[in-house]
Amino acid sequence: MFTEDDLVEELAERYNYRKYMVKRYLEMFGKEETVKLLEANEQKLIPSLRCNTLRIDEEDFVTLFTKKRFVLEKISGISYGYRVLKTPFPLGATNEYLLGFYFLQSEASMIPVQVLDPNPGEMILDLAAAPGGKTTQIAQFMKNKGVIVAIDINRKRIKSLRSNLSRCGVYNALIIRMDGRQISDLGLQADKVLLDAPCTGEGLIPRDPTRKTSRELKDILYVAELQKSLIDGALACLKPGGSLVYSTCAIAPEENEFVIDHALKNEDIHVKKMDFNRGSPAFTGVIFGETLHPSIKEARRLYPHKDGTEGFFICKLQKDS
Amino acid sequence: MIMFRLSTHEELKFIQNAIDKLFGEKIAEKFIQNKHLIIGEGKWKEIFLVSDKMIKIVEAIADKKQPYSLGMQIGELDKNKKFKLSLEAVFEIVKFTSHKIQLTAKGAQTILYGRNISFSAVDKICYEARKGDYAILLDENGFPIGLGKILHDFAKMQLNRFKICIKNIIDLGWYLRKGE
Ligand SMILES: C[S@@+](CC[C@H](N)C(=O)[O-])C[C@H]1O[C@@H](n2cnc3c(N)ncnc32)[C@H](O)[C@@H]1O
Numbered sequence: 207m208f209t210e211d212d213l214v215e216e217l218a219e220r221y222n223y224r225k226y227m228v229k230r231y232l233e234m235f236g237k238e239e240t241v242k243l244l245e246a247n248e249q250k251l252i253p254s255l256r257c258n259t260l261r262i263d264e265e266d267f268v269t270l271f272t273k274k275r276f277v278l279e280k281i282s283g284i285s286y287g288y289r290v291l292k293t294p295f296p297l298g299a300t301n302e303y304l305l306g307f308y309f310l311q312s313e314a315s316m317i318p319v320q321v322l323d324p325n326p327g328e329m330i331l332d333l334a335a336a337p338g339g340k341t342t343q344i345a346q347f348m349k350n351k352g353v354i355v356a357i358d359i360n361r362k363r364i365k366s367l368r369s370n371l372s373r374c375g376v377y378n379a380l381i382i383r384m385d386g387r388q389i390s391d392l393g394l395q396a397d398k399v400l401l402d403a404p405c406t407g408e409g410l411i412p413r414d415p416t417r418k419t420s421r422e423l424k425d426i427l428y429v430a431e432l433q434k435s436l437i438d439g440a441l442a443c444l445k446p447g448g449s450l451v452y453s454t455c456a457i458a459p460e461e462n463e464f465v466i467d468h469a470l471k472n473e474d475i476h477v478k479k480m481d482f483n484r485g486s487p488a489f490t491g492v493i494f495g496e497t498l499h500p501s502i503k504e505a506r507r508l509y510p511h512k513d514g515t516e517g518f519f520i521c522k523l524q525k526d527s
Numbered sequence: 528m529i530m531f532r533l534s535t536h537e538e539l540k541f542i543q544n545a546i547d548k549l550f551g552e553k554i555a556e557k558f559i560q561n562k563h564l565i566i567g568e569g570k571w572k573e574i575f576l577v578s579d580k581m582i583k584i585v586e587a588i589a590d591k592k593q594p595y596s597l598g599m600q601i602g603e604l605d606k607n608k609k610f611k612l613s614l615e616a617v618f619e620i621v622k623f624t625s626h627k628i629q630l631t632a633k634g635a636q637t638i639l640y641g642r643n644i645s646f647s648a649v650d651k652i653c654y655e656a657r658k659g660d661y662a663i664l665l666d667e668n669g670f671p672i673g674l675g676k677i678l679h680d681f682a683k684m685q686l687n688r689f690k691i692c693i694k695n696i697i698d699l700g701w702y703l704r705k706g707e
Contacts, residue, residue: 270668299703301635301636301639301666301670301672301699304639304672304699304700304702304703305670305672305699329580329584352580353578353580353581353584355584364595368595368596369702371596372600372613372614372615372702373699373702375615375618377576377598377599377615378578378581378598379596379597379598380581380584380585380594380597380598381594381595381596381597382588382592382593382594382595383595384592391591392587392588392591392592393587393588394584394588
């Protein structure tokens, strides 16, 4: 008889994954959807970019790139976001890249800032900022007015953060290298906080197939603890009435819903419905032995097989005034 | 360790003069406006242009954390007190100064590779350039790509179109060569 263990073994072997991953996918998604996910992870994602209006007018940008025979398609619901359907030459080192006219940013990773909706004059905390895809996007929404406090712990990555902010003409950021878990020591009170948390990157398999075998369950559990400490710190820096967006490119509920469930233990915090209708509702009910708060269904998950993006999680939280 | 502090009055005057000398009278005033200069002091001095709102935050956290970087880095003062302008400042100052030289597409590419150029790479000189001047270099579409120092007088440059006449001081290619 063909058992569940046989199925795990077969799929893990066919697609070259660690068995524990496939076993967990089957529990999360069932057989049919798991196969679709594994299959979609083998496909290339459509590249995308964000036009940087701090450096060029959006219309001029489209004209310039169309003249250069790039085929761009506007991403609906995401300001300044474009899919790049045809590239006559690589986008990584063009003169326009050096001029800061665009940032190469995946479609899913443009959503958190869109949902955060930063405005000119606000104080925004970006707690895991390097290399700055989202920091430059925040500055663009703010028209370089107000202040972004951009934190990262990593020496090398913070250097690229600085370089990217410079290249994109971001002048309203205060970069601090520190452990985000200690952020509450600074006594900041931000209007909005972005926590694009460090994660195990399981959603990035379409771009990085080595992730199929590079991580153990214990890595996920370790990162989940870091994420919980970071969200505690982030919430402590949020003004009453302010909102926080939590995002990851992780698939595991431990790095996503569990972290939100942990944050909701704080009574002043609740999940906010997002003005964004892509993706699927996040997990609620019981999963991997944990009972999750029902309001977490307002958080969104994106998947390669359903949304054509990397695996992604986004949740918006609000602090009561 | 780099310590950050507000510029002294002398430092502010020195930097304003340096910018005006490079790009023309009152350019520093237009560029700096109502912002403040912060000095990051380590082995050399880095100069940042910062808003009021940001200064307040920096001051509030000063006894706990020093910034890594902030606002717009407009340049550096080296040990010999020589002022070196940044790429970010070039991008802003280009809006106010007439000290600009437009290059051919090929000339722009040469600059972006970090090299110097000859007069054959020049498409248009937008002002009365003189030997020793610094000018913002524009690519063929008019976008700023760097800063150059003019090595010869105009008449001499025309005589020998293939002799190096503009020295590359900084260019956007830096972001690929060093920045990443
Ligand atoms: C998912 S990446 C952030 C990507 C970034 N938001 C962007 O859009 O370009 C997570 C970042 O968290 C940083 N990080 C990891 N642990 C941290 C900690 N304890 N405190 C602050 N940053 C941390 C990593 O160095 C990494 O740059």
